[in-house]
Amino acid sequence: MxxxxxxxxxxxxxxxxxxxxxxxxxxxxxxxxxxxxxxxxxxxxxxxxxxxxxxxxxxxxxxxxxxxxxxNEPLQYIIGKTSFYGFDIMVNDKVLIPRQETEILVEKVLNDIKSRSLKEVSVFEIGAGSGCISIALTKMLKLENLDVKIYAVDISAEALEVAEKNCELNGLKHGEIKFIVKDIFEIEKLSRNFDYIVSNPPYIPFDEYHKLDKEVKDYEPMISLTDKENGLKFYERIFKIASAETFTGKVYCETGFDQKEDLEKILLQYNFSSHCFYKDYSGNFRILEVKK
CATH class of the missing domain: 1.10.8 (Helicase, Ruva Protein; domain 3)
Structure with a gap:
């Protein structure tokens, strides 16, 4: 004691x-x-x-x-918050705790947008969770005086309740980011075009999930960590959605540190013009960019 x-x-x-x-x-x-x-x-x-x-x-x-x-309860859950890309993000056991690698994902998307000198930009986020990615993108792009339209989907209504609270916490108006409760496996193609599809999907293979630290496995939502299969199920769906004629933009995804080869095999099934992997701070390939 x-x-x-x-x-x-x-x-x-x-x-x-x-x-x-x-x-x-x-x-x-x-x-x-x-x-x-x-x-x-x-x-x-x-x-x-x-x-x-x-x-x-x-x-x-x-x-x-x-x-x-x-x-072993995560510090972030105990105090109910964390920092992501310089913004305060409320977290509880309904949402994944944002990681440093995901900040790299945001940085890559922002850099690409800036390089294109766009005046307006539209983003479709898959697996919004706490809303940290969409919120960081919205806040940073508004600083550049861009007209930002972001639609963010998640299968968990409880997660999106947290995301809505995080919007309010960070000074965004209700509805400024459109959060939608939706299972992406019910989506074959997007009903409208977007400049970007962005996602940090559940990519941990189920046989690896059971080996995770107790701090992660016992507290963070399983649905945000693993697809209960080989860790590639969500990428296959994301690529299918991106390959449809209604999408003409770019895809940015966070990936597992050892998934590059498997993802490249899946990408061969589609007629994307190019793709590129970016490394994290440890030198592992963790961010995938796909160009339509």
Missing amino acids: LKVPDNLSEFINVTVKIFEDKKIKDARLNAELLLCDVLKCSRIDLYLNFDKPLTKDEIKIYKDFVQRRLK
């Missing part, structure tokens, strides 16, 4: 030791961010008030947070 230290500094040090003993990564960062959420303060404020004691209510909340973290 967590002992009751005298001040913030001691609380952090005790928690770090407990987390390190349980092999929790980034133990100090976790301890500090949990405490920041309890106190509703920044890390800088935390450092400036290391000698401050906690109230009984604050101690109770912090102990609960620590116990939840010790059970």
Whole structure:
């Protein structure tokens, strides 16, 4: 059990030791961010008030947070938020926690749009989840004074409720991004053309899913992680939709680190003009660009 230290500094040090003993990564960062959420303060404020004691209510909340973290519940779910592309994103167990690799996906789409000197742009996102991709694209493109139209689909109504809240959190008007509850396997082709199809689909093969860290497997939604098959099912559908005559734009997808060869085999079935894979910060091919 967590002992009751005298001040913030001691609380952090005790928690770090407990987390390190349980092999929790980034133990100090976790301890500090949990405490920041309890106190509703920044890390800088935390450092400036290391000698401050906690109230009984604050101690109770912090102990609960620590116990939840010790059970491998993700930090982001405990505090209910994360940062993505510089924007605050609300998260709960109905949505996948945004990853750094997905920021690369957003960056590639933004760079391509800027290179084309477009005045207006339309995007169809598949698997919207928390809405982080569509929100980041909308916010960044509005800074460039572009007319942005984004339709974002997800099979989970609960996930899209989170996405709607994230739009409000980031100052977007209701309906500015059109979120639609839809199973993409019911879509053969798009009813209108879009400049881009963007997706971070469930790409973990089912036999690999069971090997994931408890922090991921036991808490994040399975439906956002795996297709319960070989990890390629969603790409096959995305490529089919993109190959229809109603779409003339580009496709950008996040991919698994070892899926390049398998995806290239699938792409051979279609008459796309070109495709390209981009590496992540670890040197793995993680972003796929397909040109119609």
